[in-house]
């Protein structure tokens with residue numbers, strides 16, 4: 557997708573403040589060219605391993621390797637499967653075996669070059685290999701730039717569900733190069749808009765107003781500004797609650813129903829950000845029906861979400877989603893932590909929402 561990603565040349569640095577585990581989120585066009593220099597300054601690693609996928613390696617691998625060579629750094633590339641299937645114990649095992657083949661040790665570092673699937677698997681590998689080695693997140697999709705690359709959540713899937721095995725392992729830095737968006741299909745880019753809107757709903761009304769305005773002219777959407785503001789919000793939340801014992805839960809706004817929709821419709825038929833947008837419609841409906849949000853604000857939420865270019869989804873019945881809702885990780889000791897808005901720009905967690913109410917909210921999608 558070609559767009560206007562060229563408005564900044566200055567490096568933006570957003571801190572994630574976690575004591576000794578603190579790190580920066582760096583945003584700059586063509587940052588990919590500076591990666592070897594950043595790595596040399598920060599850690600001077602013995603061996604660097606890039607974990608990525610074929611399509612990304614085809615687009616950027618050659619350039620990256622040339623830049624490494626110019627800086628007298630060597631690196632190896634591990635390519636993982638090209639779908640959510642890559643987040644499996646089998647693929648994890650394959651990657652670990654390759655790390656041993658490449659004679660990696662505790663001083664090796666991993667670069668996770670890709671979207672959420674790559675970041676989650678590579679982060680999990682980094683957190684467990686020799687009890688934990690350093691890694692950098694280099695997100696290549698809008699969704700991973702504004703969400704999954706930040707905050708250290710890593711994970712793989714099992715047949716019992718998504719991300720049920722994982723860890724918190726913070727990266728050494730998140731390196732965001734908005735130019736990567738140029739090589740993505742526009743639907744893939746637009747899917748990330750769901751998570752960007754979410755940050756406005758849960759934490760910042762001024763940002764929400766801006767996104768609402770930007771969505772009227774989506775072809776000229778100012779991605780760098782939106783990525784920067786989204787990363788600032790996520791960094792602030794993670795800095796206050798790394799392990800999701802409280803505040804961080806608000807990032808799950810729209811996710812309980814969104815995940816269920818994704819699982820029911822099929823991961824290859826709906827993108828994560830699109831499912832989350834539908835999940836936010838339902839969560840907004842629940843917020844209003846339970847007197848957290850007033851009707852005007854709910855109508856505004858609907859108006860904003862409807863500006864997103866979303867695919868049509870099949871009509872769903874309550875029973876279609878129930879099994880996924882019951883399996884949700886946010887379901888603790890039969891108490892359901894559900895995220896509602898008590899006003900636009902402020903989310904809270906509540907255990908007062910019944911499963912039945914959650915399922916009833918599907919009415920807003922029909």
Ligand code: GLY
Pocket residue numbers: 703704706707709800804807808
């Ligand atoms: N993606 C939600 C979180 O990082 O907590």
